[in-house]
Amino acid sequence: MAIPYKNSRTLCFFLILSFGLCLVITSAELERFEHPTKEDGSLSFLVLGDWGRRGAFNQSQVAFQMGKVGEKLDIDFVVSTGDNFYDNGLASEHDTAFEESFTKIYTAKSLQKQWYSVLGNHDYRGDAEAQLSPLLRKIDSRWICLRSFIVNAELAEIFFVDTTPLVNKYFTNTEDHTYDWRGITSRKDYIATLLKDVEFALKKSSAKWKIVVGHHAIRSVGHHGDTEELIKQLLPILQANDVDFYMNGHDHCLEHISDTESPIQFLTSGAGSKAWRGDIKGLNKEGLNFFYDGQGFMSVQLNPTDAEIAFYDVFGKVLHRSHSSKQLHPST
Numbered sequence: 001m002a003i004p005y006k007n008s009r010t011l012c013f014f015l016i017l018s019f020g021l022c023l024v025i026t027s028a029e030l031e032r033f034e035h036p037t038k039e040d041g042s043l044s045f046l047v048l049g050d051w052g053r054r055g056a057f058n059q060s061q062v063a064f065q066m067g068k069v070g071e072k073l074d075i076d077f078v079v080s081t082g083d084n085f086y087d088n089g090l091a092s093e094h095d096t097a098f099e100e101s102f103t104k105i106y107t108a109k110s111l112q113k114q115w116y117s118v119l120g121n122h123d124y125r126g127d128a129e130a131q132l133s134p135l136l137r138k139i140d141s142r143w144i145c146l147r148s149f150i151v152n153a154e155l156a157e158i159f160f161v162d163t164t165p166l167v168n169k170y171f172t173n174t175e176d177h178t179y180d181w182r183g184i185t186s187r188k189d190y191i192a193t194l195l196k197d198v199e200f201a202l203k204k205s206s207a208k209w210k211i212v213v214g215h216h217a218i219r220s221v222g223h224h225g226d227t228e229e230l231i232k233q234l235l236p237i238l239q240a241n242d243v244d245f246y247m248n249g250h251d252h253c254l255e256h257i258s259d260t261e262s263p264i265q266f267l268t269s270g271a272g273s274k275a276w277r278g279d280i281k282g283l284n285k286e287g288l289n290f291f292y293d294g295q296g297f298m299s300v301q302l303n304p305t306d307a308e309i310a311f312y313d314v315f316g317k318v319l320h321r322s323h324s325s326k327q328l329h330p331s332t
Helices: 008-019 059-073 097-103 134-139 187-204 228-233 235-240
Strands: 031-034 043-048 077-080 114-117 143-145 149-152 156-161 209-214 245-248 254-258 265-269 288-292 296-302 306-313 318-325
Touching (some): 043 265, 059 296, 156 187, 187 235, 228 235, 254 296, 254 318, 265 296, 265 306, 288 306, 288 318
Parallel strands (some): 043 077, 077 114, 114 143, 245 265
Antiparallel strands (some): 149 156, 296 306
16 A cells, blocks of 8 residues: 655665665765767867857857867857857747857867757846757757756866856845846855865866866956956855866856965956957956957967967957976876
């Protein structure tokens, strides 16, 4: 005879009595996507943020240059750092903005690779779950967007982190915007679980290069400046787990800042369409290597010993390069 249980705690209690065991799952590992390196063991990809404006504000021109650079570097995929669709995300999974701002803009042959995307604050102002819908992959198979996940590219592991829920102002000072928090029933629990999962995944990783991607900057001299919530809650986890690069969008600029307390390089690529020329905070320039407040994108080239980062403007001109090296075998 079936026994009715009012809730999971009652069921757990029953299992304890019956079997002396009750397993409570408080979090799950982040979903993983496998993406092989090239035959020579190298990896290359482009990084773009804050772009979806149906081609306006030079989005189409940036896309054109991405296609040229993507072909030259034989890229493996594209990373989107969020704010994928303006001004208020997608209205639904049937919103024509998806094709008008993505499929019909990034048409170059070299860009017909997987796009791995996170949500930005503007995406949360619309139907956030629409961007996570498998239906979009049927419309354009390149599109993969989750709240947080991992791309295992053998040589590198890329940890995508949903940073918007960590920022207080989206809950305390919404400025008449409505945010879609349907997937986040308890902000406190969501953040605690997310940080725990990210920390666990980073500790577990044996990848040669560890890269974390989020929408919001940890460090920036642009319009939004540093994100204090990330400095307090996320940065210590990155510093303790040998992360090489933190990549983000949010500020509509290109920048490279070195962490003063660890080898982490902060890389902003949020210049996919509308840029804020002359809108510079400049409050904390410590570690600043490069800043450009025009439109553009970033490329990443990796092999077992070297990483090269390059920033490009809307004309495809290289504005800044950064090179990092690692020993092939750690010294003992």
